[in-house]
Amino acid sequence: MFFKRNSKPIEEEIEQKSEESPLEKMRQQVKSAKLPGHAYDAAVKELDKLEKSDPSVAEYAIGLNYVELLVSLPWNISTKSHLELGRAKSILDSRHSGLDQVKQRILEFLAAKTLRQSVKANILIVDDEEIARNNMNHVLCKDGFSCECAENGIAALKILGASDIDLIISDLKMEGMDGYELLAEVNRSYPEIPVIMVTGFASVNSAVQAMKSGAAHYLSKPVNLNELRRTVAEVLDQKNLAEMGRGPILCFTGPPGTGKTSVGQAIAEALQFSFIRMSLAGLRDEAELRGHRRTYVGAMPGRIIMELKRAGVNNPVMMLDEIDKIGQDFRGDPASVMLEVLDPEQNVKFTDYYLDIPFNLSNIMFIATANDISRLPGPLRDRMEVIEFSGYTAREKCRIAEKFIIPRQLKGVGLQREGISFEPGAVGRIITEYTRESGLRNLEREIATVCRKMALLHLSDVSRKAAPKTIEADDIPGFLGPRRYVSSVGSRKPAIGITTGLVWTETGGEIINVEAVAMKGTGHLMLTGSLGDILRESAQAALSFIRSRADEYRIDDHLFSEQDIHVHFPAGAISKDGPSAGVTIFVALLSLLTGRPFRSDVAMTGEMTLSGQILAVSGIKEKLLAAQRAGIKVVVIPQQNKEELEVLPADVTAGLEVILIDNGNDAVPHVFTS
């Protein structure tokens, strides 16, 4: 026999090594991982296949990785929810200022989801032995559950048809209809009701058989009553958790930087669930969500399964960020995968191509965010409960900056103990002269810049003495350079043929200008500025309206046939394919044709029909905020939006004169210089 230096026979050593082979280790892990039946079968099948293959080939490592994934997924691991609405409210309040309506709706949503947890469950006990039925009934009623009893499957089905049952505890062997038959019927007709099987004489086979047939749990006879109570509590907990994830999906919509993501985070914290954020912007490849089949070299599971593996629990709060930015191309349709993920009917059996067996996603609490909900496909939108986040007024921004952003940024650069503060005027100056946005992203960025520069000053003793303790409005240009935005009112003079409109875009409200000029020609109307069809039609309608009332406006009819009119929408970045610029175009044409200059402190919005009627438009709050930001004084909006206007907070209309109009003509006295 050949011996090595430590004198162990080589065969023995080889034997020992093979005992510790990765395959063996993996087998042990599979055994102890408490996998559900279908995952266990898939893992064992793969390991059996690997046993027959050569460890040096690439497929071997791929197979091992696959089993490793099966073992590490949180099939049955969930976090318990401890929702107390009071605590949830205080968490939401401590992270976010304002947003009262949003918070209220979120609390209502959470309350509705969790209320049923506090209602004691209705349990159906099925057993042919009267004593056993009575014992279980007694214990469970003492725990506060309400119970109904049946002596066999047939009687149980009758009760199921008549009452609302949350859980069934059933014996296996019964006359008439036994436990297996009842279980099969419940799985078919009442799949949402879990069944605990009571198996006779601790027979392992019957327990395994019951679990394979879809029982939620099993107990052996004679039933230990404490174990019964524990198991009932466990199974009902699982059921409640699963129901928490069901129901409509929350979708937060609004301009960037208005707190959608951070409110989602606060919800997870309030529920004490893990939080996963998945950005879907620019996602074009279906495989990114659903994974690649294992036959591809370098195949990987999709992001949903990977994120769940990382989270280690199957019921996190999963934020699907920017769901409206999902793309579509030759690599499949990720939006349809999303539909499957979010649909409670389908997501119970979500199949990742790599995993190749279903994973239940129904315990996840999904929250989607979108800047523009109209971009979502209809079926996806139908599954969502939309909560709108709107832009902030300057005063709200100031308050949020003082309470949250400045302390956070000072802490970020290690200056929280230096007693540095920002004067309200300084914050106001950053808001009006360095940012122009509905949300808080740029404001946060600019404040971060100031804090970083302060940190630099504090690095040396000499410059520390020169650094201000209180940052005032006059210090801001020193930190941030020359101002970036000037009020459009101050920068523009009243002009003929140039009007100001308010439009809604996915980044919030915006100001646009409409310009009209006339030149010698043959009565053509020309439009430029990357416009959609709706705007072209609005312009045609507005011109026809003026022409039909040429006498009233004292416009020489020859002007229409001997001139060409060119209407242009500058600032190409703004999507202008909406009808709400109708009144703005009308006034621009009227100004051009009558020679009356348009006031530079007025802005308008409203859809106009051919007869001049002004119809309601959307996004009034965002538009008024945009007007405030631009320093506009008078806003002309449709009378039909009156109700919406009346419920807006006073902050939104502060400093604005709002004029409501029913007809295009009603705007005329307010929009031209006298």
Ligand SMILES: Nc1ncnc2c1ncn2[C@@H]1O[C@H](COP(=O)(O)OP(=O)(O)OP(=O)(O)O)[C@@H](O)[C@H]1O
């Ligand atoms: N009401 C608020 N109170 C306190 N902080 C806020 C509030 N709203 C937003 N913020 C802060 O503003 C920043 C931007 O918010 P967040 O990232 O949640 O915006 P978002 O709406 O998700 O933006 P996007 O659409 O670009 O993803 C965060 O730092 C957030 O904490």
